Amino acid sequence: MAEVLTQEYLEAELRSSMEDLRSELLAADAALFVQKPGVDKWSVRDVVCHLVDTELLIFQYRLNRMLTDVETPHFPDIDHARWELEHIYAGQDWAKKLQELESERSKTIAMVHGATQALFEREAHHEVHGTITMGFIADYCARHTRVHLNQIRRTLTEVGN
Numbered sequence: 001m002a003e004v005l006t007q008e009y010l011e012a013e014l015r016s017s018m019e020d021l022r023s024e025l026l027a028a029d030a031a032l033f034v035q036k037p038g039v040d041k042w043s044v045r046d047v048v049c050h051l052v053d054t055e056l057l058i059f060q061y062r063l064n065r066m067l068t069d070v071e072t073p074h075f076p077d078i079d080h081a082r083w084e085l086e087h088i089y090a091g092q093d094w095a096k097k098l099q100e101l102e103s104e105r106s107k108t109i110a111m112v113h114g115a116t117q118a119l120f121e122r123e124a125h126h127e128v129h130g131t132i133t134m135g136f137i138a139d140y141c142a143r144h145t146r147v148h149l150n151q152i153r154r155t156l157t158e159v160g161n
C-alpha cells in the first residue's frame, strides 16, 4: 500500500469512470437495458440503480462522516443484497437513474475536492478493511464504478443478439 492517491488523481478517476459509464450506456441499445442475462442476474438498469444506491448510502455516507465526525468513525460492513428488492429496481427509468448518478457523482467529487489535507489523511476504522481514509473510499468508489462498467459490457453481450 505504498501507492499515494492524491485528491487530484482521485477526482480525475471519479470523473473519468463516470464518463466512461455514461458513454457506454449512451452508445448501447437501450432496449437491452431491462433484460436480465439470467434469473438471478442483474439487468443493466439494475446495475445503474445499484450504483446510485452505493454512491449515496456507502461512498457519500462514509465521506461525509470522515468530514464531520468528531470521534474516529467506525464503519460496519454493509449487506446490500436486499436493496434490489427494497428499493424496487424493477420499473425504474434508467435514464433518470443515470442523471441522478451523474449529479451525485459531482457531489462525491466536490467532497473529495473540498477536504483539507488533514481531513483527507484522517483515519477511520472499517470492519473488514481495517484502517481507511477518504482516499481509500474515493478509490473504492471509482474502482467499483469500473467493475460494474465491465459487468454492463458483459451483460450487453449476453442479452444482445
Ligand code: NI
Residues within 6 Å of the ligand: 050, 054, 144, 148
Ligand atoms: Ni457493487
